[in-house]
Amino acid sequence: MIEFPRRWVLFDYVDSRGVNVIKEWLLTLEKTERAKLNRKLEMLERNGPDLATGLLAGTKLRHIDKIRVKGRVASRLMVCRGPINPQEEFTLLFGAKERDRKLVPPDAEQRAENHRIEVENNPRERRTLHERVS
Amino acid sequence: MSEFRENLKREFQDEDYRYAYDEEFANSRMATQIKVIRQQRNNMTQAELAKRADMMQSRISALEDINYSAWSISTLRRIARALGVRLVFKFESWGKLLKEAEAFSREVLEVDPFETDPAFAVTTAGEVPAQRLAKLSIDEPETKSVHALSTQRPAEAMGRIGQ
Numbered sequence: 001m002i003e004f005p006r007r008w009v010l011f012d013y014v015d016s017r018g019v020n021v022i023k024e025w026l027l028t029l030e031k032t033e034r035a036k037l038n039r040k041l042e043m044l045e046r047n048g049p050d051l052a053t054g055l056l057a058g059t060k061l062r063h064i065d066k067i068r069v070k071g072r073v074a075s076r077l078m079v080c081r082g083p084i085n086p087q088e089e090f091t092l093l094f095g096a097k098e099r100d101r102k103l104v105p106p107d108a109e110q111r112a113e114n115h116r117i118e119v120e121n122n123p124r125e126r127r128t129l130h131e132r133v134s
Numbered sequence: 135m136s137e138f139r140e141n142l143k144r145e146f147q148d149e150d151y152r153y154a155y156d157e158e159f160a161n162s163r164m165a166t167q168i169k170v171i172r173q174q175r176n177n178m179t180q181a182e183l184a185k186r187a188d189m190m191q192s193r194i195s196a197l198e199d200i201n202y203s204a205w206s207i208s209t210l211r212r213i214a215r216a217l218g219v220r221l222v223f224k225f226e227s228w229g230k231l232l233k234e235a236e237a238f239s240r241e242v243l244e245v246d247p248f249e250t251d252p253a254f255a256v257t258t259a260g261e262v263p264a265q266r267l268a269k270l271s272i273d274e275p276e277t278k279s280v281h282a283l284s285t286q287r288p289a290e291a292m293g294r295i296g297q
């Protein structure tokens with residue numbers, strides 16, 4: 001019998017002004033980058049983090065992973081499990097680029113961690129259900 | 135129709151978008167399918183698969199990463215043989231992608247090896263079904279006529295039934 005995988009819920013980080021900065025960042029990407037990223041986010045949502053190797057890459061920070069997107073520019077989306085319910089959800093925290101194997105901005109991982117803590121302290125106001133941008 | 139499919143149908147109206155999406159889908163499916171089938175083979179390790187395919191273990195690790203994109207047909211043929219499956223490469227319609235993206239899961243990616251492929255399963259009498267069917271069509275006339283009807287064109291079959 002086929003066992004359908006349980007779904008994961010994706011959230012977008014929202015800043016102190018109430019702006020969905022993940023959506024804003026997605027809108028800055030090229031259309032083809034968004035297509036590739038959307039496919040990866042679908043896999044995360046529908047299949048979880050374990051089926052596909054390389055879907056999430058670790059960073060220097062324990063709670064922060066990144067999703068790689070290939071394109072003319074190498075985009076990197078910082079995410080974390082939870083942080084409220086790590087068995088059921090991921091939160092998209094910060095969008096960055098990578099040039100010559102260095103993140104732009106250089107403190108992208110730390111900024112993602114700061115956002116994670118903000119969400120953890122106030123999940124009702126500092127995140128919203130992920131909004132797909134195509 | 136699901137919201138998932140509706141989203142894709144809308145997004146695929148853009149040619150650049152759908153080709154980029156498909157590139158990501160194809161790469162991640164191939165990488166994940168290698169891993170899934172390897173694990174389906176009694177949790178074969180990457181090192182064991184590498185030995186069967188005459189490659190380095192690090193190469194298998196790279197091929198199983200969904201960010202890999204430099205596929206070669208000759209490499210995939212070696213992997214296919216090492217896993218006991220066949221490699222298929224063909225052109226497809228976009229509609230098929232909607233279904234494949236929606237159904238993407240470990241179960242869908244698994245493929246039986248030749249030895250346990252139901253099409254080649256050995257019956258209790260030690261015969262494979264195709265041989266059994268051929269034998270029946272020679273030895274048992276009644277069975278043959280039923281089989282023959284089912285393989286005829288409808289008009290021919292109808293004519294025979296009416297006789």
